[in-house]
Amino acid sequence: MKKKADSVFVCRECGAEHPRWTGRCRSCNSWNSVAESRGTPTVSAGRGPGAEPLLSLAEVVGVKETRLSSGLADIDLVLGGGFVPGSLILVAGEPGVGKSTLLLELARSAPAGFVYFCGEEAPAQIGSRAQRLGLRDQDLRLSRQSDPEALARFILQTRPPLVAIDSIQTLSRSGTSGMPGLVGQLREATMILLDAARAAGTTVIVTGHVTKEGNLAGPRMIEHMMDVVLYLESDRLNHFRILRASKNRFGPVGEVALFEMGAAGLRSLSGLDIARSDANAPGRVCSVLLEGSRPITVEVQALVCRSTPGPPRRVAEGLDTRRLTLIAAVLEKFLKVRLTECDIFANLAGGLDADEPALDLAVSVAILSSLRDTSVPQGLACLGEVGLSGEVRAVARLAPRILDLERLGFKSLVLPDADRESLPVSRLGRRPVSHVGELIGRVFGDSGCASNREAIRCAE
Numbered sequence: 001m002k003k004k005a006d007s008v009f010v011c012r013e014c015g016a017e018h019p020r021w022t023g024r025c026r027s028c029n030s031w032n033s034v035a036e037s038r039g040t041p042t043v044s045a046g047r048g049p050g051a052e053p054l055l056s057l058a059e060v061v062g063v064k065e066t067r068l069s070s071g072l073a074d075i076d077l078v079l080g081g082g083f084v085p086g087s088l089i090l091v092a093g094e095p096g097v098g099k100s101t102l103l104l105e106l107a108r109s110a111p112a113g114f115v116y117f118c119g120e121e122a123p124a125q126i127g128s129r130a131q132r133l134g135l136r137d138q139d140l141r142l143s144r145q146s147d148p149e150a151l152a153r154f155i156l157q158t159r160p161p162l163v164a165i166d167s168i169q170t171l172s173r174s175g176t177s178g179m180p181g182l183v184g185q186l187r188e189a190t191m192i193l194l195d196a197a198r199a200a201g202t203t204v205i206v207t208g209h210v211t212k213e214g215n216l217a218g219p220r221m222i223e224h225m226m227d228v229v230l231y232l233e234s235d236r237l238n239h240f241r242i243l244r245a246s247k248n249r250f251g252p253v254g255e256v257a258l259f260e261m262g263a264a265g266l267r268s269l270s271g272l273d274i275a276r277s278d279a280n281a282p283g284r285v286c287s288v289l290l291e292g293s294r295p296i297t298v299e300v301q302a303l304v305c306r307s308t309p310g311p312p313r314r315v316a317e318g319l320d321t322r323r324l325t326l327i328a329a330v331l332e333k334f335l336k337v338r339l340t341e342c343d344i345f346a347n348l349a350g351g352l353d354a355d356e357p358a359l360d361l362a363v364s365v366a367i368l369s370s371l372r373d374t375s376v377p378q379g380l381a382c383l384g385e386v387g388l389s390g391e392v393r394a395v396a397r398l399a400p401r402i403l404d405l406e407r408l409g410f411k412s413l414v415l416p417d418a419d420r421e422s423l424p425v426s427r428l429g430r431r432p433v434s435h436v437g438e439l440i441g442r443v444f445g446d447s448g449c450a451s452n453r454e455a456i457r458c459a460e
Contacts, residue, residue: 009034010183035182065250068161068203071109074258074268077294078243079228080251083162083203087250088194090168090223092208093232098241098261099207100126102232103164104133105266106205107140113160119146119170133265147174148189152196159200165193167207168222183221190222223247235351241266242291255292283370286381286410287362288401289354295404297381299349300359302366307343318348319363320355327363327386334390334437337371357385358395361414364436365443376443379411380431383419390436394418402428414442 009018011034016027024031067082076082083089093099100121107114107130118126123142130140145151148171155163165171171189172180190206197204208222210231223229229247234240243257259266283302288295300319307313316324324346332339346363348354361384369376383401385393394416395401405413405428412429420432431442 008184009036068111070106071111072105072257072268075106075243078230078245078251078255078257078292080248080255084227084250085161085201085203086198087203087227088190088197088225089203089205089228089230090208090226091205091230091232092210094210094234097232097234098259098266099232100166101129101133101261101265102241102243102259103166103205103207104130104135104140106162106164108133108135110162113162115141115143115154115158115160115163117143117145117151117163117165119144120166132263146170146172146180148192149173152192155193155196155200155202155204160202163202163204165204165206167209169209186222190225194225235353239351240269244292252292256294258291258294258296282373282375283366285362285365285369285376286405287359287383288381288404289356289359290397290401293400295400296352297404297408298352298354298359300362300366301347301349302363302370303345304339304342304367304370305345307341312340313343313345315344316346318351318353319346319359323355323357323360324363326388327360328367330386330388330390330436331364331367334435335368335440337368339367339371342371357393358383358401360384360386361392361416361433361439365414365439368439368443372444374444377412379409380414380443381405381410381412382414382443384414384416384433386436392416392418392433392435414439 009021010016011018011025011027011030016025018026018034021036022034025033065084067079067084069082070076070079091099091102100118103116104126107116116126123144126140126142145154151163151165151171168186168189170180172185173188193204193206196202226247227249228245231244231246233242233244235242239260241259241261243259245251245253245255247253258269260269261267283304284299286297286299288297290296314321314325314328324344328339328344331337344367346366348359362382364386365376365382383395383398385395387393398415398419402413410428412431414431414433417432417434420430433439433442
């Protein structure tokens with residue numbers, strides 16, 4: 001009598017196993033996500049008992065990692081210096097964010113021997129995109145192979161320096177039932193690729209889709225098997241792409257790479273240069289935020305106008321609305337301006353999102369500039385955190401922010417008085433402030449604060 005193959009019912013969303021089929025997963029409460037997965041997983045070669053030798057700590061301490069440069073300085077920064085041979089890297093992101101384009105950009109700049117397994121698209125589609133991006137014929141080798149065991153054999157036999165698989169959800173072992181992307185398929189495919197990458201010393205990059213909630217489509221359980229997990233994100237206005245490391249066994253976490261998506265592919269950005277159409281417009285001032293170790297110069301905009309009947313509005317785009325309300329209250333108390341009769345709208349230009357206290361001073365100056373209908377001096381930037389008692393607090397990691405302002409040609413900087421002594425050698429003129437009551441004098445050159453009558457007149 002033929003023995004029935006073992007089967008288990010697994011939820012696609014959370015990975016929970018069930019003894020029988022059910023319409024609703026008892027673990028994550030998702031509907032129609034439970035599917036049957038048959039077949040007993042096989043143990044990968046080299047993982048049996050006694051297959052791996054025991055090593056002493058002295059044998060592995062001091063072994064230096066030889067990294068492979070991606071050819072893109074920004075990606076090397078995120079990875080901590082480049083690809084580590086034998087590592088498994090996941091690039092996750094929403095559909096259409098540019099994961100496949102990023103792989104082709106790596107093919108353009110990476111060393112020879114790059115192999116691209118395109119399970120989601122036909123090779124002709126990849127070729128059409130590669131031609132649009134300007135890749136040469138010898139830069140890339142393509143295949144639609146989607147069996148992880150066949151991929152592992154290819155990696156072990158040819159030992160290419162870099163392999164890309166687009167995507168992990170398309171891999172399926174031959175001879176097993178179940179749709180690609182199920183929990184069992186993902187587990188086995190990831191483990192097989194991990195073993196092959198380690199044995200051959202090949203860097204394997206796989207892509208994965210994320211849901212609207214930002215979770216990896218299907219289970220998240222393969223993330224712990226990965227050496228590096230990178231997330232490719234888009235800003236609110238879909239202008240830029242941000243590559244961020246959420247896990248990195250070989251380098252820091254939190255570093256970002258900035259790209260601009262265009263017809264010719266992803267263009268690396270060393271920083272978001274501010275292009276202002278009207279440098280003398282009131283309510284606009286520049287500041288610098290940090291993404292990882294990367295400084296990004298941004299423009300903070302504010303509009304103050306007479307409020308309609310009802311409570312005054314505090315609206316922020318790209319900034320924290322609660323922080324905007326706090327800053328408005330501090331300015332009203334210590335500068336004696338009647339902002340309770342005005343609506344305040346604040347915006348971070350470029351579609352970026354930031355929640356950094358170092359932008360507080362720029363938001364304060366932008367509000368005062370719009371309220372007084374007076375533009376800030378050209379070439380002026382602001383950095384500082386504003387406290388509830390009106391004090392201006394020090395900013396962390398001031399040196400890289402200063403260097404980015406110098407690169408963009410700024411002339412003077414309003415900064416906390418506590419940072420005046422620690423300011424690195426710079427051509428920027430210093431305008432230290434210790435309290436928000438000093439802002440008008442330091443920025444606009446007035447000896448006193450704006451009166452209530454002036455505030456209402458400007459708001460009108």
